[in-house]
Amino acid sequence: MRKRIGLLLGCLIIISIFTSISVSAMTAEEIIKKRDSNEYIKTAKAESEMTIVSGNRRITKTMVSYIEGDNGLTIFTNPRDRGTKFLKRDDDLWMFFPEAEDLVKISGHMLNQGMMGSDFSYQDMMESDKLTELYKFELIGEEKIEGRNCYVLEGIAIEGKKVSYYRRKSWVDKERFVGLKEELYAQSGRLLKAMKVNKVEEIEGRWYPMESVMEDKLRKGSRTEFVIKSIEFNPKIPAGTFTLENLK
Amino acid sequence: MFLTKLAFKNLVRHRNRTLITASIIAFAIFFYILFDSLIGGMTEMSYESIINHEAGHLQVVNPKYWEEEDELPLENLISVEPELMMAIEGVERYQAASPELSFVARLNNGINELPVIGRGIIPGDFEAVFALEKQFVEGRMFSHGENKVVLGKRLADLMQLEVGDYIILLVKDKNETFNTIEAEISGLVHTGNPNVNQNIVYLPLDIVQQALNVDGQVSKVIVRLRNKDLAMRLAKELANRINAFNDQLTVYSWNELEAVSFAGAKQMGNQLILAIILLIAAIAIINTVILAALERMTEIGMMKAMGLRENEIIYTFVLESTGIGILGGIIGVILGVGGVGLFSKVGIDFAALYGFDLGSFGVPILDRIYGVWNPKAFIEVFAFGVLVSLLSSIPPAYWAADKDPIKAIYHR
Structure with a gap:
């Protein structure tokens, strides 16, 4: 009997060693790349809703977005902002106000402001998806987020690279390889923003975050809820969608 | 000499008319001097404010x-x-x-x-x-x-x-x-x-x-x-x-700053306002001098009938008018000295007086505004007053002197 228990224990130890080897075999970079393959969009059309909460005030905005590589076009559809458009072309961001018929390039310090009063800054929208080029990621542990096992990764900005956040901490679902939580820190170590994914759906064979909440941690009681109502991957986007002429 | 005396006598004889016309000139001159002092004070304080709080005197910079x-x-x-x-x-x-x-x-x-x-x-x-x-x-x-x-x-x-x-x-x-x-x-x-x-x-x-x-x-x-x-x-x-x-590296002085050139550009606008004040003053002076001449049509006819030549009549008229200009100028300058003196000592608080903040007009001043002494403005506006009085009296004098004495006497 004692022999059997010893054998069983031995087996368990070996199994646990093997599993830990197979887990640690996955590097931080691989995890990020796998997450990006789920979350990175080549071409898509999405309808979404953004609710800006500040204290007791809630403002909801709806929009339709077209994405193609580094280019993106967002058209607001809620009555108050109907016709307001954002166009992202590579590293430039333009905004069109229908009432003033005015086209504004958002640049410099304006990029740090919240987009349409939300907790997402224009800069957040502009961030390139290739995070592995900007940050050195490390796997720092594993945690459970709402019952799901996650890898916890920490990315520190590579010296000399122009990035908004010095450090970012990401929680990536171990099975579905989708980010469930992210914290963005200033160089001083202060937490600036925290993003949490509330709902993930499998669409066309890939797991995609459908509902998320972004909190500006420097402003008490401020958060922005972002809900994707529908998303279509690889749709046909008419030529000329991402041009300034189309914005007017 | 006789004509000069006559002109002077005329001024004294028509005391009320002389004083009223001179007071209009004096008022224009006084107003100009005061406004110039205020603008000068504002500009000076704008510069001081920029120097004392933002720019210093020199900036060493790339x-x-x-x-x-x-x-x-x-x-x-x-x-x-x-x-x-x-x-x-x-x-x-x-x-x-x-x-x-x-x-x-x-x-x-x-x-x-x-x-x-x-x-x-x-x-x-x-x-x-x-x-x-x-x-x-x-x-x-x-x-x-x-x-x-x-x-x-x-x-x-x-x-x-x-x-x-x-x-x-x-x-x-x-x-x-x-x-x-x-x-x-x-x-x-x-x-x-x-x-x-x-x-x-x-x-x-x-x-x-x-x-x-x-x-x-x-x-x-x-x-x-x-x-x-x-x-x-x-x-x-x-x-x-x-x-x-x-x-x-290079060095810029305070007057090369954008804020200073902005204040300077405003100064140009203020010069325009001053020019308009002068123009209004000139119209008032011309108007008064012409009316005064027309009023004296009978007198001119009489002078001509008594043998005075056209040139002599014009000389008397221009001299009278210049006299009024000088009198108005002196009164205006005296008032101006008093006004600017008070203004530069006591100052004026726009925020308290009118409840508005000059800052919202781009003037970097929040304190009381004090007037400044600008002797150049005193001399210039005095000369201007006298010159306008002199020049504006010439055309009506010519017109009146040119008339037939009988028609001039019975011009009504």
């Missing part, structure tokens, strides 16, 4: 930074080497110098955020250049090495902040990466410069340099001289000295 200064970039900064400071201190009429690192930040009170301009300073040096010391309404200036800030009372009120509260400044460093500066408010200031009151946060230079990752560099070195009027010449002189060992 010309590439100067071009993009509005953006407050963290590029093209300068290193404060001992050699540079020695050159600055060696300039004629040197009083003090203060290195400064300016940057864009978002001031956060935990609930709201507001864009502000941050200025990293060395407290001792800063107070030797700028007159902030006496402007504290609460608290005091931070000492070197303290993790504290000073800001305008108005900005603090807007963000519901008080001395002893902690603020967070969200900044972007040289690599565009977010960083935060957390510090306690050590003092609140209220100055005559609205920009300082509502837009600027002062912090210790070393803390700012560290947060912005700029390796001990600064945006510029601001220099105060003992005489601001020599700034242009001394700027060139200092630039030559500095260029001997560093050709990346």
